[in-house]
Amino acid sequence: MPQRHSSSRFLLIIFLMAGAAALYSGCSQPEEPVFDGESAFRFLTDQCDMGPRYPGSREHRRLRKYLVERLREFGANVSAQSFEAALTTGDTLHLANIIANYNTGGDRRILLGAHYDTRPYADRDPDPANREKPILGANDGASGVAVLLEIARLLGGSEPPVGVDLVFFDGEDYGREGVQQDYILGSSYFASQMSDYNPEAVIIVDMIGEKDVRIDKERFSAEYSGQLLEKIFSIADSLGVEQFRDEKGSYILDDHIPFIKRGIPAVVLIDFDYPWWHTLEDTPDKCSAASLDAVGRVLIRYIWRSGS
Numbered sequence: 412m413p414q415r416h417s418s419s420r421f422l423l424i425i426f427l428m429a430g431a432a433a434l435y436s437g438c439s440q441p442e443e444p445v446f447d448g449e450s451a452f453r454f455l456t457d458q459c460d461m462g463p464r465y466p467g468s469r470e471h472r473r474l475r476k477y478l479v480e481r482l483r484e485f486g487a488n489v490s491a492q493s494f495e496a497a498l499t500t501g502d503t504l505h506l507a508n509i510i511a512n513y514n515t516g517g518d519r520r521i522l523l524g525a526h527y528d529t530r531p532y533a534d535r536d537p538d539p540a541n542r543e544k545p546i547l548g549a550n551d552g553a554s555g556v557a558v559l560l561e562i563a564r565l566l567g568g569s570e571p572p573v574g575v576d577l578v579f580f581d582g583e584d585y586g587r588e589g590v591q592q593d594y595i596l597g598s599s600y601f602a603s604q605m606s607d608y609n610p611e612a613v614i615i616v617d618m619i620g621e622k623d624v625r626i627d628k629e630r631f632s633a634e635y636s637g638q639l640l641e642k643i644f645s646i647a648d649s650l651g652v653e654q655f656r657d658e659k660g661s662y663i664l665d666d667h668i669p670f671i672k673r674g675i676p677a678v679v680l681i682d683f684d685y686p687w688w689h690t691l692e693d694t695p696d697k698c699s700a701a702s703l704d705a706v707g708r709v710l711i712r713y714i715w716r717s718g719s
């Protein structure tokens with residue numbers, strides 16, 4: 412500030428100008444849309460109706476096409492980021508992240524992500540005969556994608572006050588248990604290619620569809636991105652969304668990790684306490700519209716609050 416103005420008249424003019432500017436921006440900004448859990452749930456069943464959607468399968472390609480079509484229909488700027496991932500087994504996977512941008516001119520950007528691939532083997536199934544069969548992934552895969560698609564539908568009608576990038580990650584759930592390098596392939600590739608893209612927050616949603624979903628504070632998120640996590644949980648609290656609990660969770664390897672490694676605030680919202688995890692029983696009847704609604708409402712409020 413080069414000099415002080417003590418005149419009260421000058422201050423009055425400043426206040427009037429600020430008030431007018433606030434009024435103007437209040438009128439020009441689209442209102443916060445209302446998340447529709449039932450609509451999100453239809454996106455979940457659409458995916459499951461295709462069958463298991465693991466990399467290399469016809470259903471995986473079909474879902475990719477479905478995502479691109481829906482996102483274009485919802486007014487996004489859509490692109491596919493194709494890449495090859497070399498596995499520790501010697502195999503190579505041909506994968507693609509699907510990216511949808513809203514408010515492309517916004518300098519400040521928020522990334523919301525979910526994995527769209529499903530696990531090729533039900534290695535936690537109680538019946539050993541099922542353990543090489545692919546899972547349907549209603550909760551583990553489809554639920555996060557469903558919430559993101561419903562957000563896309565809403566952002567198509569109301570431009571968000573900040574830039575929003577929805578990223579549908581591929582190859583999250585391919586690795587054999589214990590072989591960490593073969594997991595989170597899509598987010599690892601995306602993070603390695605970011606160059607000057609620098610979102611102020613990365614929020615991953617995974618396994619948030621279970622009927623009695625309970626989201627606690629995943630430990631990597633809490634330790635490396637505490638401020639972001641607290642902001643999200645305080646929004647849940649202010650909305651009365653009781654599915655978010657002020658409790659410490661466990662450490663989970665998910666698509667937020669490659670961003671944390673780059674020093675970007677990144678969290679995962681997840682309920683890891685799911686009895687049907689990596690079994691053939693991960694089916695839509697275990698999930699509910701109300702659970703998707705709880706998470707979606709918090710994310711929409713987070714986007715709109717970030718713009719104010």
Ligand SMILES: [Zn+2]
Pocket residue numbers: 530551584689
């Ligand atoms: Zn999984």
